[in-house]
Amino acid sequence: MASDPTAGGAPAEMPVEPSDSSLDIPPKPESxxxxxxxxxxxxxxxxxxxxxxxxxxxxxxxxxxxxxxxxxxxxxxxxxxxxxxxxxxxxxxxxxxxxxxxxxxxxxxxxxxxxxxxxxxxxxxxxxxxxxGVTRVEALGQPFNAEFHQAMMEVEDPSVPAGTIVQELIPGYLIAGRLLRAAMVAVAKGGPIGRPTVRPPSNEN
Structure with missing residues (x-):
């Protein structure tokens, strides 16, 4: 009598098909x-x-x-x-x-x-x-500019326009174009008031 191949031994392994639930696949759309x-x-x-x-x-x-x-x-x-x-x-x-x-x-x-x-x-x-990048502030002979100059005194000097710097007591400096230290100066008073030069009208059309 033929013997059962599985009798008396371990059952034969059956192939296991992969389950769809183990894969992150969205369900196929039906519409x-x-x-x-x-x-x-x-x-x-x-x-x-x-x-x-x-x-x-x-x-x-x-x-x-x-x-x-x-x-x-x-x-x-x-x-x-x-x-x-x-x-x-x-x-x-x-x-x-x-x-x-x-x-x-x-x-x-x-x-x-x-x-x-x-x-x-x-x-x-x-x-x-x-x-x-450290340069000196222009002061002597320049009009007083509070951004770069600090007035320490006024000097009677009618030969120059009022507000002109006639003496530099301590030089000022800029660093990379920005004020590092203001120039301490003496400013003229009593002279003519400096006014901007007005250009005559042009005759060109």
Missing amino acids: ATELQHLVEQLQAEKADLQDKQLRALAEAQNVRRRAQQDVEKERKFGIERFARDVLSVADNLGRALSALPADLESIDPAVRNVIVGIQATDRELQSVLERH
Whole structure:
């Protein structure tokens, strides 16, 4: 008698077909309405993902820009603090040079050499400041401008228009075009009031 191949042993393994429930596949639409609804749902999900991506890119760009601004601000403020400290050295050199006699030929040669060295040091210091964006404010002979000048006194001088700067007591400086220190000046009073020049009308048609 033929024996059962499964008798007395483990049952034979039967192939297991994959269940549809294990796959994340949307059910097949049964009508055009369901298909349209599915398309709209996928389009909405796509738009949402694109919006999130754009927002993430914009936020990353903003973070990068803020970091660059912070670095630039720190660099600029660091230069400003250093420049303000160096200006005191420039002021002392300027005072020393302003106290020198006009005729240097009558001075002892050894002293004259020291003076020449101070003058060279002052020129080099001004050159270094300019290379780092620190420039002097124009003052002498200019109309008084409260944005760049600080009036310390008024001087009777009818030879120039009132409000003209006739003496620079302490020079002012700009850094990268922005005021670092206002120039302390003496301003003329009593002269004619400066008025803007009026151009005659043109005869050209």
